Amino acid sequence: xxxxxxxxxxxxxxxxxxxxxxxxxxxxxxxxxxxxxxxxxxxxxxxxxxxxxxxxxxxxxxxxxxxxxxxxxxxxxxxxxxxxxxxxxxxxxxxxxxxxxxxxxxxxxxxxxxxxxxxxxxxxxxxxxxxxxxxxxxxxxxxxxxxxxxxxxxxxxxxxxxxxxxxxxxxxxxxxxxxxxxxxxxxxxxxxxxxxxxxxxxxxx
Numbered sequence: 001x002x003x004x005x006x007x008x009x010x011x012x013x014x015x016x017x018x019x020x021x022x023x024x025x026x027x028x029x030x031x032x033x034x035x036x037x038x039x040x041x042x043x044x045x046x047x048x049x050x051x052x053x054x055x056x057x058x059x060x061x062x063x064x065x066x067x068x069x070x071x072x073x074x075x076x077x078x079x080x081x082x083x084x085x086x087x088x089x090x091x092x093x094x095x096x097x098x099x100x101x102x103x104x105x106x107x108x109x110x111x112x113x114x115x116x117x118x119x120x121x122x123x124x125x126x127x128x129x130x131x132x133x134x135x136x137x138x139x140x141x142x143x144x145x146x147x148x149x150x151x152x153x154x155x156x157x158x159x160x161x162x163x164x165x166x167x168x169x170x171x172x173x174x175x176x177x178x179x180x181x182x183x184x185x186x187x188x189x190x191x192x193x194x195x196x197x198x199x200x201x202x203x204x205x
Contacts, residue, residue, distance in 0.1 A: 006030050011037045011047075014183030021046055035063070035071035042078065049078045057103060060089040061096055069099060076103055135166050142172070142200070149193075153205045164202040173197070178204035 009023045011033035017040065024046050031038065031047070041047040055076070063069055085104045089096050092109075100107070118124060129137040142150065154160050157178040164176035175198045177189045192198040 008032060011041060012183065013037050014181075014186070017041075017044075035068050035075060039071055039074060042075075049075070050080060052079050052083055054084045054086070055079060055103070056086045056088070058088045060087060060099065061091045061093070064095065064099065073102065135163060138163075139167070139170055139172070148199065150200050152200060152202045154202065155205050157204050160202050160204050167200055167202065172200050174200040174202055176202050 006029040007027065008030040009020065009028035009032070011020050011031060013034055013036060020037075020041065021044070024041065033041075038047065042049065057063075057072060060069075063072060087100050087104055087107070089100075092100075127137055127141060138152070141147070152163065154163060157180050160176045160178050164174050167174035175189050175192065177186055181189075189198065189201070193201045
C-alpha cells in the first residue's frame with residue numbers, strides 16, 4: 001500500500017461496522033476482508049462487487065477447517081466471471097482442489113516447497129507426554145531451553161485460556177489471543193508481545 005496510490009479498507013469482525021462504513025463511503029481501491037464481515041456490508045448495500053478485477057483467497061485450508069467456505073462461495077457468485085483469481089493454501093488436499101475448481105479457470109499451479117517440508121532454519125522436535133502432563137512438560141521445556149519468547153498454538157479457545165492462566169500462575173509473562181477476544185484486545189496483546197511486555201503468546205491456531 002505504501003508504495004502505491006491505492007487506497008484500502010479493512011473489513012473484519014470485532015470492530016465497529018459504522019467506522020468501516022464511513023471508510024467505504026470515502027472509497028477504496030482494495031478491500032481486505034473476512035468473508036462474513038464483507039457479506040454484512042454487501043447486505044447493507046455498502047459494497048457492490050460487480051467491478052472487482054482481482055480476487056485473492058488466502059489461507060483456504062484454514063477457511064475450510066473453520067467453516068468459512070460457504071461464505072466465500074456466496075462472495076464469488078457476486079463477482080464478475082471475468083477476473084483474475086489468486087488462490088493460496090498451505091495444503092492442496094482433494095477437497096481444497098475441488099473447492100478451487102469452483103473459483104478458478106484454467107489455473108496455473110505454483111508450489112513454493114515440497115509437501116510437508118520444513119525450512120532448514122527450523123529445528124523440529126517431539127516431546128512425548130500424557131494429556132495431563134502437557135502443561136508441566138511445556139514449563140520444563142521453556143525453562144531447560146531458556147526460551148525467552150515463544151508462540152504457543154492450541155486448537156481450542158478454551159484450552160488457550162487455561163494454558164495462559166496456568167503459565168501466568170507459574171510466573172511466566174504470558175497472554176492469550178483468540179477469536180473470542182475483542183479486536184482491540186487482540187491488537188493490544190500483539191503490541192505487548194512485540195514490545196516485550198508479554199514473552200509467551202498462547203494462541204488458537
